[in-house]
Amino acid sequence: MTAAQKSTALRTSNIGKDDIPLSSDDVFSHVYQAILDRRLPPGTKLREVPLAELFGVTRGTIRKAFTQLANQKVIDLIPNRGASVAYPTVEESRDLFAARRTIESAIVEQLTSRVTKSQIRELNAMVKRENAAYDKGDTREALKLSVDFHRVLATMAGNSVYADFLEQLVTRTPLVVLAYRDPAQATACANQDHQDLVTAIAAGDSVRAINTMRCHLCNLEGQLDLKNSTPSSELAAIFGLNAVSHRNAKRNLQ
Amino acid sequence: MTAAQKSTALRTSNIGKDDIPLSSDDVFSHVYQAILDRRLPPGTKLREVPLAELFGVTRGTIRKAFTQLANQKVIDLIPNRGASVAYPTVEESRDLFAARRTIESAIVEQLTSRVTKSQIRELNAMVKRENAAYDKGDTREALKLSVDFHRVLATMAGNSVYADFLEQLVTRTPLVVLAYRDPAQATACANQDHQDLVTAIAAGDSVRAINTMRCHLCNLEGQLDLKNSTPSSELAAIFGLNAVSHRNAKRNLQ
DNA sequence: GCCCATCATTTTGTCAACAAAATATGATTG
DNA sequence: CAATCATATTTTGTTGACAAAATGATGGGC
Incomplete structure (x- = not known):
């Protein structure tokens, strides 16, 4: 997913361009919702600077939101390697x-x-x-x-x-x-x-x-498909990035 | 509890004076252990700068440790008002x-x-x-x-x-x-x-x-005394600071 | 063509200075 | 003497610049 696409994926309404800056909780909610809406598919890398600019906050705010998201296991947060949308096994x-x-x-x-x-x-x-x-x-x-x-x-x-x-x-x-x-x-x-x-x-x-x-x-x-067979999404994870996100990215991000 | 006393309460061994600085996890463990040992009684205010100096780390590290401790409800962390050792009701x-x-x-x-x-x-x-x-x-x-x-x-x-x-x-x-x-x-x-x-x-x-x-x-x-009657520790909490810590501080901190 | 080392770029991590908020102090007034 | 207000100090919160690490690109050797 390109930076421009991710920008589209998150900017549902006019966010971060107001007078008062968003809190890390606000960032948490926006990212969480974007993940639920499949605008940020599992495996998507989340980079600090683009997100900070998008939301009009500093990197520190993004970082706080990341630790909260990681605590809830919504994202994976690996030291020195950044954050990515979690893949529930x-x-x-x-x-x-x-x-x-x-x-x-x-x-x-x-x-x-x-x-x-x-x-x-x-x-x-x-x-x-x-x-x-x-x-x-x-x-x-x-x-x-x-x-x-x-x-x-x-x-x-x-x-x-x-x-x-x-x-x-x-x-x-x-x-x-x-x-x-x-x-x-x-x-x-x-x-x-x-x-x-x-x-x-x-x-x-x-x-x-x-x-x-x-x-x-x-x-x-x-109602879920929790058989042991590898679901498409997991397969994608194995190969580092998900086919779904590439194929459907444009459509999903409108 | 004075700063000097708190220093005594935490410095069990030579910490923070080594070559490599302590991580926030290390700070977490030290503070947690000090609380378990009653060297930091419930209600004790935890200030960032003294702790940072004590452990030989920056305030950022202390802050991270605080958020972890607060997540586990080991300390209370109130915005703009700092951290204090939690009082389980x-x-x-x-x-x-x-x-x-x-x-x-x-x-x-x-x-x-x-x-x-x-x-x-x-x-x-x-x-x-x-x-x-x-x-x-x-x-x-x-x-x-x-x-x-x-x-x-x-x-x-x-x-x-x-x-x-x-x-x-x-x-x-x-x-x-x-x-x-x-x-x-x-x-x-x-x-x-x-x-x-x-x-x-x-x-x-x-x-x-x-x-x-x-x-x-x-x-x-x-084995615990969980009757509805107010335990001495809780009484102390009601009045803002704990009598126990004052009366016993010196003895407990040796 | 493939592998590895080197270098440039991107990205994350850290820190110290600054800003804002809360708290303590002390003076003043009723 | 109590209460209130103004001020000084302490404490927490934020930011932007710098450092370190990881990533990606380039080129040379085999």
């Missing part, structure tokens, strides 16, 4: 889903034992909004609401460590979905699952709630 | 142990299903070494070996996310143990638990293995 992806099952089961179990009526109301409201977004065909909004649903469950469970861990997991999940989803299938949280989950939690039925959550996550994982 | 501590039960149950369960004979041998060897250290009265070494035992379990389970999470948890655990342990009781992993755990894993009895692990962690938590 099949193993990593499976590990991630296993961890989600573990953590989110614990979250749901704890929440079931201490949920309040007003929390149930809030959860129902969220499911409703999510449904509305789906019905409207606004997939992007629906996806965001779906992730937020999982976040809110974590917060309501009242264990700050669970919440932290879940945050790390949901940050990484879209990357593996992106890398391994079967293009034929649409990938999203089946919304009925969320509704069922709230119902089980409201009923105080922790066994069913946990089961629903586990199925929910297994379904999501099942 | 009762809630945080309970959350931490709950998370350990969750994660380590999952680790043990997975490991039981796929453990090899040579892994069992390695685990038995570790327990043996741990026992030896206890018998020799080398509590510090025994404690290190005990933590390593948990780490090795995580690695052997073969899920990188579990291993990551466990690493975060074991980094924080000593801090809460330090803050809340009943001074009357010695706090350590009961070694027999480790032996029992290996036996259960070797037998392929995942239910017993999980139970043993949960009991093991509950025992550890039970």
Whole structure:
């Protein structure tokens, strides 16, 4: 990917040309979103100077954003060799889903034992909004609401460590979905699952709630192509740069 | 704590006066160890310039170490207001142990299903070494070996996310143990638990293995004073600086 | 043609000076 | 005496220039 193309890939709106400079968090978000949007495909090298100029910040800001992104395993950051968009492996992806099952089961179990009526109301409201977004065909909004649903469950469970861990997991999940989803299938949280989950939690039925959550996550994982065979994206990684990004770069960057 | 006292608190050996300068990881380790040794009590303000001079590094290195320490919640890092040794609250501590039960149950369960004979041998060897250290009265070494035992379990389970999470948890655990342990009781992993755990894993009895692990962690938590009543350390935090550090500073820093 | 060494360029890493913010000090007033 | 404000000092945050490392290009030897 050339510098000019990367510039196009990141400049979704007028960024970095305002009065107040962007923070490293802003850079984090922009880069993260660009990766999710496939505007920065896995393996893409991220150089400090071009990014700094693009966002109108100093290299120090880019560097901070890089360490945050690397902490979340969104990019690989190797000393003296710079940053590149991460390549989730099949193993990593499976590990991630296993961890989600573990953590989110614990979250749901704890929440079931201490949920309040007003929390149930809030959860129902969220499911409703999510449904509305789906019905409207606004997939992007629906996806965001779906992730937020999982976040809110974590917060309501009242264990700050669970919440932290879940945050790390949901940050990484879209990357593996992106890398391994079967293009034929649409990938999203089946919304009925969320509704069922709230119902089980409201009923105080922790066994069913946990089961629903586990199925929910297994379904999501099942939509991915996590067989041992090398996926095209991984093949590309082996050879240093990805064919996908070259073939599709122009189209993807519009 | 005065600058001179803090200098004493950190300078365990001749550090930072060598030819090659220390890395931020080295600074991380030194500060972390000083906190575990109570040479830097909770609430202690950590200033960049004195630390940089002490370790013979630049402020940038200290800063990097700070962000790592803050990520692990070992210190609090507030923009424009610097760093101070973290104060684990009762809630945080309970959350931490709950998370350990969750994660380590999952680790043990997975490991039981796929453990090899040579892994069992390695685990038995570790327990043996741990026992030896206890018998020799080398509590510090025994404690290190005990933590390593948990780490090795995580690695052997073969899920990188579990291993990551466990690493975060074991980094924080000593801090809460330090803050809340009943001074009357010695706090350590009961070694027999480790032996029992290996036996259960070797037998392929995942239910017993999980139970043993949960009991093991509950025992550890039970040795702490995590009642809702405000511990002296927390009281001190409320009033901005800790009485403990003032009263005991000189004695602790020898 | 292929391999290796050399040199030029690009890219990342470091540092020290400067800027901004917070904190401490002390004077002043009600 | 307490409270408030102005000022001095300390502490954190930022930047741009320089150093070091990696990368890519060139050319010569085999």
